[in-house]
Amino acid sequence: xxxxxxxxxxxxxxxRGEFTGAPIPTEVLDRVLAAAHAxxxxxxxxxxxxxxxxxPALRAEFHRxxxxxxxxxxxxxxxxEARRFSRIKIDGVLESTxxxxxxxxxxxxxxxxxxxxxxxxxxxxxxxxxxxxxxxxATAERLGVGWVSFYREPFVQDLLRIPAGVRPVAWLCLxxxxxxxxxxxxxxxxxxxRRPWRAAVHRDRxxxxxx
Amino acid sequence: xxxxxxxxxxxxxxxRGEFTGAPIPTEVLDRVLAAAHAxxxxxxxxxxxxxxxxxPALRAEFHRxxxxxxxxxxxxxxxxEARRFSRIKIDGVLESTxxxxxxxxxxxxxxxxxxxxxxxxxxxxxxxxxxxxxxxxATAERLGVGWVSFYREPFVQDLLRIPAGVRPVAWLCLxxxxxxxxxxxxxxxxxxxRRPWRAAVHRDRxxxxxx
Numbered sequence: 001x002x003x004x005x006x007x008x009x010x011x012x013x014x015x016r017g018e019f020t021g022a023p024i025p026t027e028v029l030d031r032v033l034a035a036a037h038a039x040x041x042x043x044x045x046x047x048x049x050x051x052x053x054x055x056p057a058l059r060a061e062f063h064r065x066x067x068x069x070x071x072x073x074x075x076x077x078x079x080x081e082a083r084r085f086s087r088i089k090i091d092g093v094l095e096s097t098x099x100x101x102x103x104x105x106x107x108x109x110x111x112x113x114x115x116x117x118x119x120x121x122x123x124x125x126x127x128x129x130x131x132x133x134x135x136x137x138a139t140a141e142r143l144g145v146g147w148v149s150f151y152r153e154p155f156v157q158d159l160l161r162i163p164a165g166v167r168p169v170a171w172l173c174l175x176x177x178x179x180x181x182x183x184x185x186x187x188x189x190x191x192x193x194r195r196p197w198r199a200a201v202h203r204d205r206x207x208x209x210x211x
Numbered sequence: 212x213x214x215x216x217x218x219x220x221x222x223x224x225x226x227r228g229e230f231t232g233a234p235i236p237t238e239v240l241d242r243v244l245a246a247a248h249a250x251x252x253x254x255x256x257x258x259x260x261x262x263x264x265x266x267p268a269l270r271a272e273f274h275r276x277x278x279x280x281x282x283x284x285x286x287x288x289x290x291x292e293a294r295r296f297s298r299i300k301i302d303g304v305l306e307s308t309x310x311x312x313x314x315x316x317x318x319x320x321x322x323x324x325x326x327x328x329x330x331x332x333x334x335x336x337x338x339x340x341x342x343x344x345x346x347x348x349a350t351a352e353r354l355g356v357g358w359v360s361f362y363r364e365p366f367v368q369d370l371l372r373i374p375a376g377v378r379p380v381a382w383l384c385l386x387x388x389x390x391x392x393x394x395x396x397x398x399x400x401x402x403x404x405r406r407p408w409r410a411a412v413h414r415d416r417x418x419x420x421x422x
Contacts, residue, residue, distance in 0.1 A: 005351040008216050009246045009344055035217060037408035039343065040225045042360055044397040046406055051413040058415060073328045081323065090326070103417075112292065114402060115301070115360040117284045122360050124332070125380065128339030129346070132250065133220055136347065140216040149253055149326040149333050161416045169336065186255040191325060195257055197248035202262040204269060205372045206314075 008140045011180055015144030016089040018177040019096040028141050032174075035137035036102075041126035042116050045109030048127045048169075051160055053099040061159060062151070062171070063093040069150040088189050091148040097175030101160060102131055104167045127169045134172070144177035219351045222391055226355030227300040229388040230307040239352050243385075246348035247313075252337035253327050256320035259338045259380075262371055264310040272370060273362070273382070274304040280361040299400050302359040308386030312371060313342055315378045338380045345383070355388035 033050055041047060053059060070090055077085050093099060104127045116122045135145045148171045156168040186192050244261055252258060264270060281301055288296050304310060315338045327333045346356045359382045367379040397403050 005216055005219050005347055006242065006246060009249050009348065012249070012251070014251045031217065033412060034408045035220045037411055038220050038223070040223070040346070040358065042358075044395055044403040044405065046411070049411045049413060049417075051415070051417060053415055055415045069329050073323075073325070076328070077323060085325070088325070109403060112284075112288060114284070114296070114299070114397065117287070118280050118363050119360050121335070124335075125339045125342075128336045129343040131336075132340040132343035133347075135251070135340070136216055136344075137220065147251065147253075149330050152329050161418055163417060166417075184255055186325065192255040192320060194255065197245045200248055200257070200260050201244060202260060204262070204264055204266045206260075206262060206374060206377075207372055 008136050012135060012139040013144070013180045013184065015146040015173070015177055015180070016092050016185055018144055018179060018181070019092040019173065020176045020178055021095055021097055022176040024097050024143065024175060028143070032134055032137045032141060032143070036130045036134035039126065039130035039133045041129070042122040043109055043114035045113050045116070045123060045126065047105050047108040047123045048130045049103045049105065049166070051101040051103065053101060053160070058159060059093050059099060062099070062156070063091070065155050066091050066093060066148060066150045069152070073150065084189060084191055088185065088191060090150055092146045092173040093148060096144070096146065096173035100134070100172045100174050101156065101168055102127060102170040102172065103162060104169050105165070107165060124169065131170050131172070138174060139180070142176070143174060144180065146173040147171070148173060219347050223346060223350040224355070224391045224395065226357040226384070226388055226391070227303050227396055229355055229390060229392070230303045230384065231387045231389055232306055232308055233387040235308050235354065235386060239354070243345055243348045243352060243354070247341045247345035250337065250341035250344045252340070253333040254320055254325035256324050256327070256334060256337065258316050258319040258334045259341045260314045260316065260377070262312040262314065264312060264371070269370060270304050270310060273367070274302070276366050277302050277304065277359060277361045280363070284361065295400060295402055299396065299402065301361055303357045303384040304359060307355070307357065307384035311345070311383045311385050312367065312379055313338060313381040313383065314373060315380050316376070318376060335380065342381050342383070349385060350391070353387070354385060355391065357384040358382070359384060
């Protein structure tokens with residue numbers, strides 16, 4: 001385990017191809033989930049849930065769906081873009097140790113969720129903060145995390161019997177990895193380059209750009 | 212600075228009342244922003260921007276708007292709930308060193324954002340991951356962060372001249388603090404209790420609850 005916060009933040013990767021499938025000790029998984037649950041949330045609503053999906057049949061069914069959605073996306077690409085995409089692995093659902101599906105329940109803490117009356121999506125934002133806590137804790141434990149987003153929400157809802165009104169936000173693959181790549185997959189495969197962080201910083205107002 | 216990832220994750224608080232207004236050294240702010248920018252993003256789109264708001268006039272104008280929205284929320288509460296809310300401080304806009312407004316630009320990396328064709332909100336999720344990176348890096352630097360959500364998005368858009376189509380996702384107060392509370396403000400004030408993390412964990416399907 002490496003523990004410097006900055007080291008972990010910068011070493012973290014979105015993992016597709018490096019999962020080994022080795023088991024995760026219970027106490028490690030517990031620490032990672034407790035870290036996710038320690039995220040801030042609007043009105044202290046803690047609107048997230050975590051479904052640990054180990055069942056190989058469920059994962060295989062999800063994986064087939066992901067492949068179909070990959071084909072949907074690929075059909076919109078042409079030329080060099082299509083060729084680049086064909087080389088990119090988009091998920092590690094079958095190879096990783098387990099999946100963690102993170103959901104959002106808008107009814108938790110309602111009706112008066114403090115801080116949500118003006119911004120309907122604030123609860124959804126909270127769920128994402130928990131996901132990043134999970135991701136960093138897992139990285140500190142030298143586990144890999146890969147967020148799969150090639151799926152339709154109703155499919156996951158049906159597959160995992162998620163109640164109506166509760167929304168799946170993320171399908172995360174989790175487990176030990178051979179290593180974490182230094183450069184994001186999409187950059188290594190020439191899909192897209194990272195931009196310098198200073199380009200994202202503005203002063204006082206949007207148009208006064210430049211750090 | 213304390214650096215253990217778990218220590219930082221569990222010490223992190225949503226700060227309202229403990230800001231000192233002391234300056235933040237440039238290199239510290241740079242580290243925090245670079246950490247935010249190191250977050251994962253759908254299709255490596257990095258759709259976030261950070262507007263550093265120091266101008267006291269802008270902050271005062273935002274603060275007046277927040278007070279109005281506080282009144283809107285308070286008007287929907289009754290009895291004990293209204294009394295509890297009246298004791299809760301909802302922002303540190305005036306007392307903190309600066310504000311960081313985090314935005315989402317859906318056009319960045321489009322039209323073919325890899326992994327976003329099936330889930331329209333995936334770009335918004337990426338922005339939240341950057342926010343949590345910022346929050347943890349700031350906590351590691353012993354700075355406080357407070358997410359203010361008592362505002363209307365169009366108000367912030369006008370105030371900071373954010374272009375149409377770019378969405379403000381968070382108004383964060385940032386700066387040195389006297390201390391971080393051990394227990395979240397809303398729990399200390401009896402607004403809401405945290406639930407145990409194991410209650411949020413399910414196995415394979417939603418209904419097979421319990422860890």
